[in-house]
Amino acid sequence: MKPVGETVQFRGAERYVLDDELAKIVNVSMALEMPLLLKGEPGTGKTMLAHAIAESLRMPLIVLNVKSSMKLLDALYQYDTLTRLNDSRFGDSKRDVSRIEEYIRMGKIGQAFVADCRTVLLIDEIDKADADFQDDMLDVLDQMQFDIIEIDKTITARHRPVMIITSNAKKDLSDPFLGRCNFHHIAFPDPEMMRLILGVHFPDLSETLARASIQTFYRLREFRGIEKKPATRELINWVRALRCDPDFDLKRIEGGDIPYLGVLFKKSLDLNLALQQAGRSRK
Amino acid sequence: MFVRFFYMLREKGVPVTPTSFLRLQKALALGVIGSLDDFYTAARSILVKSERYFDLYDQVFAHYFKGAQIEGMEDVELTDIARALLEEWLKNPQEMAEALGLDEETLAKLTPEELIRYFLDRLKEQDGAHHGGNRWIGTGGTSPVGHSGRHPGGMRVGGSSRSKSAVKVAMERRYRDYSQEGPLTEFQMGEALKRLRRMIPHGPRDVVNVEKTITETMRNGGEIEIVFDRRLADRLKVILMIDNGGWSMDPYVGIVQTLFNYARSQFKDLKIYYYHNTVYSRVWLDPQRHLRPELIEEFARRDPETRLIFVGDAAMAPYELVGENGSLYLGQRDSRSSQERLDFLARTFRHAVWLNPQPESTWRYTWTIGEIGKRFPMFELTLDGLDKAVQHLMRRH
Numbered sequence: 001m002k003p004v005g006e007t008v009q010f011r012g013a014e015r016y017v018l019d020d021e022l023a024k025i026v027n028v029s030m031a032l033e034m035p036l037l038l039k040g041e042p043g044t045g046k047t048m049l050a051h052a053i054a055e056s057l058r059m060p061l062i063v064l065n066v067k068s069s070m071k072l073l074d075a076l077y078q079y080d081t082l083t084r085l086n087d088s089r090f091g092d093s094k095r096d097v098s099r100i101e102e103y104i105r106m107g108k109i110g111q112a113f114v115a116d117c118r119t120v121l122l123i124d125e126i127d128k129a130d131a132d133f134q135d136d137m138l139d140v141l142d143q144m145q146f147d148i149i150e151i152d153k154t155i156t157a158r159h160r161p162v163m164i165i166t167s168n169a170k171k172d173l174s175d176p177f178l179g180r181c182n183f184h185h186i187a188f189p190d191p192e193m194m195r196l197i198l199g200v201h202f203p204d205l206s207e208t209l210a211r212a213s214i215q216t217f218y219r220l221r222e223f224r225g226i227e228k229k230p231a232t233r234e235l236i237n238w239v240r241a242l243r244c245d246p247d248f249d250l251k252r253i254e255g256g257d258i259p260y261l262g263v264l265f266k267k268s269l270d271l272n273l274a275l276q277q278a279g280r281s282r283k
Numbered sequence: 284m285f286v287r288f289f290y291m292l293r294e295k296g297v298p299v300t301p302t303s304f305l306r307l308q309k310a311l312a313l314g315v316i317g318s319l320d321d322f323y324t325a326a327r328s329i330l331v332k333s334e335r336y337f338d339l340y341d342q343v344f345a346h347y348f349k350g351a352q353i354e355g356m357e358d359v360e361l362t363d364i365a366r367a368l369l370e371e372w373l374k375n376p377q378e379m380a381e382a383l384g385l386d387e388e389t390l391a392k393l394t395p396e397e398l399i400r401y402f403l404d405r406l407k408e409q410d411g412a413h414h415g416g417n418r419w420i421g422t423g424g425t426s427p428v429g430h431s432g433r434h435p436g437g438m439r440v441g442g443s444s445r446s447k448s449a450v451k452v453a454m455e456r457r458y459r460d461y462s463q464e465g466p467l468t469e470f471q472m473g474e475a476l477k478r479l480r481r482m483i484p485h486g487p488r489d490v491v492n493v494e495k496t497i498t499e500t501m502r503n504g505g506e507i508e509i510v511f512d513r514r515l516a517d518r519l520k521v522i523l524m525i526d527n528g529g530w531s532m533d534p535y536v537g538i539v540q541t542l543f544n545y546a547r548s549q550f551k552d553l554k555i556y557y558y559h560n561t562v563y564s565r566v567w568l569d570p571q572r573h574l575r576p577e578l579i580e581e582f583a584r585r586d587p588e589t590r591l592i593f594v595g596d597a598a599m600a601p602y603e604l605v606g607e608n609g610s611l612y613l614g615q616r617d618s619r620s621s622q623e624r625l626d627f628l629a630r631t632f633r634h635a636v637w638l639n640p641q642p643e644s645t646w647r648y649t650w651t652i653g654e655i656g657k658r659f660p661m662f663e664l665t666l667d668g669l670d671k672a673v674q675h676l677m678r679r680h
Contacts, residue, residue: 021324088505089506179300
């Protein structure tokens with residue numbers, strides 16, 4: 001199989017700060033060969049974890065981005081009827097039209113099953129799909145095999161992939177689903193952790209700027225009535241913005257004058273609220 | 284091992300299944316748990332499946348392991364666990380078989396008594412074989428897990444380590460915010476209401492219909508004929524009726540506001556009406572209930588597939604509901620009682636629910652809640668209640 005396009009945007013373990021607790025949970029899940037279900041606020045690094053695991057274990061990473069309209073079959077394999085139809089009509093391809101197998105393409109789960117080595121399979125945002133999809137998928141992952149009806153062939157996994165499943169939902173998934181997963185909720189990083197995270201993204205970040213920005217960031221998160229609080233991603237972008245601005249003066253932040261609020265607050269209502277409250281706190 | 288811990292979690296309301304408990308035993312047997320710290324995290328990830336229970340777990344953990352002696356099994360607990368185990372077994376034999384390390388057929392042959400015996404034997408066996416007594420945990424302190432070599436394929440532990448003991452960490456109650464009592468946010472509402480939609484074809488024809496394309500191509504003698512369909516889009520009609528009158532709804536203004544905001548941004552075809560306490564001859568489009576009234580009879584002309592959602596505490600004096608002149612307002616003389624109006628709406632819209640912001644436990648003290656509940660299925664205005672309400676609304680009749 002191909003080593004999957006995701007390697008391109010692969011940020012790697014060097015850019016991910018793994019906390020101790022999470023590492024233990026990953027290890028237990030791997031030992032028990034169970035999928036690990038991760039929940040947490042957006043921006044707590046759920047998706048990044050899978051990237052980090054893949055990198056540190058030197059396994060290829062396969063990402064299945066779940067969509068609401070997705071059928072389980074899409075994740076397993078696709079029978080490309082249109083191409084076959086086209087080939088049979090015009091007959092100018094090298095494929096053998098009478099062999100259906102040539103028109104079967106593996107989906108993401110299929111790829112993980114037929115891979116030559118153990119892979120990390122990231123199933124991202126499982127909550128988008130409906131409950132049936134979720135349960136059926138776990139059945140497949142439990143049995144480690146599925147049938148391709150068109151050619152009456154059973155695909156059995158050569159290696160049990162390391163499975164990471166993420167969910168943004170505050171709502172719980174179905175009981176049978178949860179029963180088959182290990183669970184972890186990633187809490188929002190504390191300031192100390194945040195300093196480490198900033199450290200891996202900006203190795204040359206000055207201590208004063210780091211401290212001031214983190215302090216401001218957590219203060220902004222405390223603002224009342226904010227619907228979408230700024231998360232790690234916003235902080236990183238904000239620090240990047242601050243560093244790009246030649247006129248930026250650290251004293252301004254300390255004085256309560258916060259530039260580029262728009263980087264931190266993405267909803268106009270939030271931004272207005274933040275502007276008001278930031279203005280009020282200015283000395 | 285740790286049977287009492289398991290039992291305590293259940294008693295405190297953490298939904299722990301025997302299957303997951305067996306899985307924890309398996310993890311212990313595999314030797315991936317080497318210290319109390321490990322046990323804290325591993326047991327939580329295996330046993331507790333929602334962050335809402337993390338806080339409870341912390342409390343039980345702290346209580347249980349804070350200098351606690353681990354006691355032997357007691358008969359009482361075991362019968363309880365056995366019962367839970369049996370329930371689980373009935374529900375999901377396959378999973379249970381897996382957790383016990385039996386195949387399903389062998390499991391099926393066991394009588395309930397044998398099953399329990401087998402379960403207990405396994406617990407005892409693991410006690411002896413792997414734990415060497417009661418106090419095996421917590422003496423080592425350092426974790427063998429994850430550092431290079433010890434566990435093949437394990438993750439290396441990086442980043443910073445919390446140098447606190449698991450019990451201390453548990454006592455910090457870091458997850459208090461996530462426990463169930465928190466107020467409903469718009470985001471959570473969104474999650475609960477997400478399923479409330481009806482997909483129908485809409486917009487330009489730009490999706491290839493493979494089945495039809497093949498049929499048409501055959502009909503065309505092999506000349507390719509591609510058939511396009513319209514994309515599916517959400518076209519669910521929703522009517523939201525909000526009780527915004529009187530002091531009795533005051534405490535719930537916030538939560539209703541959240542629902543309102545969400546509904547307005549989410550549903551494409553949404554009508555919001557206001558009423559006070561219950562519905563008489565008309566409801567209003569404006570929150571002041573003055574300018575833009577709409578007669579209840581008019582609703583007969585609406586699409587009967589529309590989902591009707593009432594929000595209100597349904598608490599009032601009985602005569603307001605049954606009296607022909609029940610309305611509190613002067614000048615609002617009416618020929619029919621509110622009861623009949625509600626019956627009419629319930630007949631018109633097959634998919635209707637009543638969301639009540641009051642806790643369900645208090646409903647039986649109010650007569651009118653019961654009466655209205657007979658006409659519209661009533662659900663609590665909480666995450667779980669919304670979820671059930673949506674299920675009801677989307678049911679095919």
